[in-house]
Amino acid sequence: MVDLTTLGDDSIAAKGWIKAHKWLILRRLSQLGILALFLVGPVLGVWIVKGNLASSLTLDILPLTDPHVLLQAVLSGVVPETTAIIGVVLVLLFYFVVGGRVYCSWVCPVNMVTDLASWLRRILGIRTTSQISRNSRYWMLALTLILPLVVSGGIIWELINPVSMMFRGIVFGMGATWVVVLAVFLFDLVVAKEGWCGRLCPVGAFYNLIGSRSLLRVNASNRAECNDCMECFVVCPEPQVIRPALKGGSKGISPVILSSDCTNCGRCIDICAKDVFSYGGRSVSETIRSNPEVVKKQEVHI
Amino acid sequence: MSDTDKKHEMNRRQFLGNMLKTACGVGLVGMGLGIYSNRASSLPAHYLRPPGALPEEDFLGACIRCGLCVRDCPYDMLFLGEVGDDVATGTPYFVARTGPCEMCEDIPCIAACPTNALDHGLTDIEESRMGLAVVVDQETCIAFHGLRCEVCFNVCPIRGKAITLDLQHNVRSGKHALFIPVVHFDACTGCGLCERACILEEAAIKVFPTDLAKGELGKHYRLGWKEKEKAGGALVTPDVEHKYNLPEGVRYDLQGEGLIIEEKPEETPFSSNPLDSLNSSFMDKK
Incomplete structure (x- = not known):
């Protein structure tokens, strides 16, 4: 078992606090920065971005539209305007390259809530969890796409979608949105570990599918250095994605984390005192320089 | 059955069981959402x-x-x-x-x-139809009390078409007119400027979503005079005007007077004007 009281200490000792939290800090800056871009308009009257994550217009020229919500609208029978179609194509292209679930870890405001819940679970030692399958999110995704077809009343998922509700709440006015946010927080804290983002959220599932062939991936190219401290498994929101890449060396499995469940959040990179992980492309070869046995073999070949 | 087969069997059962559980759970969520x-x-x-x-x-x-x-x-x-x-x-x-x-x-x-x-x-x-303005309360709208207001009429952006003033007799004073606001659906956009402008504490003219505000005539209804207008003439054989065969000097009043015998004045050599009699003797002497 990983000692939760000393989680991350090795990394801080090896790299210093800033480097041991580099990607976490950048991620929070990204999440808050995106909110700030939407907020300077209504607060200061300087309009950089209008709208919200469902559809936005940046500097009156760049349209960006959420493909999941537009798909639901189309399924309920609407013909979107050209700007929405351009917006969707741009968003799809972006996430196709950087990985769909970058939306989850770098953009979505709910991530800050569920990360807080995960952190508190570790701090408070809460171990209760219910057995909700990680595949439930795909069923939920199917549900969001079937409902507009069979029930009159349109984009029904948007009536309760915590992701769009929280973002819209912050930008346009909270109302009772905090109740929904609190519900997600408590669900993740007490009911199910990584319950919302990792098991149920259909928005994440949709972006997951978009990014299944994405170019930007985390890799364990330095996996020979791994000292089995297991801390990456503790902080990773989708720990099932790590094992093949980190431990599959003997079976000839690529060190690249290819599962599209990976959110490219970079927590594993931060937490690792041995710098096993790094961002890279889809095909990254293993670093052999620091592995004496491999190096020896290579020398023999030469 | 070998051990591995048993293991597979268990895995398959577990897999199907889990899938059923997930599907049912999500299905319940869907029903609730619906x-x-x-x-x-x-x-x-x-x-x-x-x-x-x-x-x-x-x-x-x-x-x-x-x-x-x-x-x-x-x-x-x-x-x-x-x-x-x-x-x-x-x-x-x-x-x-x-x-x-x-x-x-x-x-x-x-x-x-x-x-x-x-x-x-x-x-x-x-051409937009955001709703339809309705004069919902004739008891508080001061126009119905004979007071001049017409604010809704004056602020209406489709002036003179969406809201018109219907002039009616003021029974209370007996000598004034009521300027009654009347909304017309064919011009009202439902913008709500009239509702905001209404001077009452609670507006007497309100904009409602069209389906709430608008009645609908049965599809089988035909308004005779409109059909007549459309056809350019009467659609049924016109009524023959009724005639009474009354003797000369007698007529029938349909408004309640009944049979009226028009009396002919009696013929007399004397004029009804006394001056004529006086002047006639004067004329004779001449």
Whole structure:
């Protein structure tokens, strides 16, 4: 078992606090920065971005539209305007390259809530969890796409979608949105570990599918250095994605984390005192320089 | 059965069991959502949709709750439904009494809409039907008391067409007129300027969503005079005017007088004017 009281200490000792939290800090800056871009308009009257994550217009020229919500609208029978179609194509292209679930870890405001819940679970030692399958999110995704077809009343998922509700709440006015946010927080804290983002959220599932062939991936190219401290498994929101890449060396499995469940959040990179992980492309070869046995073999070949 | 077969069997059972559990759980969520959506899709009477909004059911399917219409409204009178509001969460609305539609000619809210939830086919704001103004309370509207107000008539942007003044006799004073505001559906856009302008504490003229405000005549109804106008003449054999065969000097009054015998004046050599008699003797002497 990983000692939760000393989680991350090795990394801080090896790299210093800033480097041991580099990607976490950048991620929070990204999440808050995106909110700030939407907020300077209504607060200061300087309009950089209008709208919200469902559809936005940046500097009156760049349209960006959420493909999941537009798909639901189309399924309920609407013909979107050209700007929405351009917006969707741009968003799809972006996430196709950087990985769909970058939306989850770098953009979505709910991530800050569920990360807080995960952190508190570790701090408070809460171990209760219910057995909700990680595949439930795909069923939920199917549900969001079937409902507009069979029930009159349109984009029904948007009536309760915590992701769009929280973002819209912050930008346009909270109302009772905090109740929904609190519900997600408590669900993740007490009911199910990584319950919302990792098991149920259909928005994440949709972006997951978009990014299944994405170019930007985390890799364990330095996996020979791994000292089995297991801390990456503790902080990773989708720990099932790590094992093949980190431990599959003997079976000839690529060190690249290819599962599209990976959110490219970079927590594993931060937490690792041995710098096993790094961002890279889809095909990254293993670093052999620091592995004496491999190096020896290579020398023999030469 | 070998051990590995048993293991596979267990795995398959577990797999199917888990899948069933997930499917049922998600199905339950779906049912709950379906029922909730029915309740959530009814629009309260004082919430009006922006110009060009599709009929409510279609609108809820087309609107992606992005708020771009809200941002592009130059009068900041559009709002997005918040969680807990009586309107579907995240959908745009306005309230006529506090912030009516100012009817911009270029309709920026429609231009901003990325999905046609606000119909881009609507280019003339006067053709929009956001709702219908109704004079809901004739007991408090001061025009019905014979007082001159006509504020709703005067602020109406489709002046003289959407609201007209119907002049009626003031029975109370006996010598004045009532200037009664009357709304006409063929011109009223439901912008709500009249409702905001109404001078009462609580407006006597209110804008309601059209389906609430508008009656509908049975499809089989035909209004005789309109059919006549359309056909350019009577559609049935015209009535023959009734004739009484009465003797000369007698007529029948249909308004209640009944049979009237017109008396002929008796013939006399003397004029009814006494001056004539006097003058006649004077003429004789001459």
